[in-house]
Amino acid sequence: MVRQKNRYLLCEIIYIDGRRLHRNLQQRDIYHCVRNALAKEHGEYGVALALRSLSIQAYFHPNIVMIRVSRDAHKMLQSALFFIRKIGQYEAFFNTLHISGTIRTCQKFYVGYLRRELPKLLRECKTPEEEKEVKKAISSCVPVEVT
């Protein structure tokens, strides 16, 4: 039997109101939103093709979502994601960061991406305590060369 091949899309949710996080957003809201967008753009054919292995894993803290879809339908999903302008009750859109064939490479990219994002957080800090926390986080993930 032939192996079922999948693609994993790592997407970032960007809210139009400028906030970084909405805690009320549930995983199933995102799932229904993606499914409805697929149904609208690609009809029953697109939904049937994608639903064989469509699943969504949300890492909510920094608003990152990992979407698994079968390899045949991943282009359909990509084009459908483009048209999403509302997720749940919030106006937001998806920004696709990375596409890969395994969860492992997806998570590798995710770790690297977060490392690159940390210095940007430093700029947004307002109090010295926050700055200290972020600096601590940066120093913990950058390897220190011992001379």
Added chain:
Amino acid sequence: MKVRKTKFSVSKKCYFRIQLEFENEGYKDIGETMFKFEVQQAVKNLCGEIGESFVDVLKYDPLFREAILVTCERFRVQLHGALTLFNCYENKRCAFRIHQISSNLMNLVSDSRRMGLPIKSV
């Protein structure tokens, strides 16, 4: 060794000759706009808004409710499926009969199934 290569190009367009049939001959007059709308509805149900943009009606004959559709080669199978699954127009049962599919428009000129021989009875 001399190798002979033959190339042939696949046409990127695909033409359908279809006819809309009603149960009990219910409807007679359907305009060109409504016919195109029905074709688009059929495609939209199965293939969504993106699929809808691939289909176009080239010519429509309101007398026999016959039309020639044009689509791209890649979308041929999906259009065939969408037309087959269409079954209702304003709560009247109907169906699209697909007479011919061709990659060349000139092939739709003749249809051997419609040819009648001038046989005189003796």
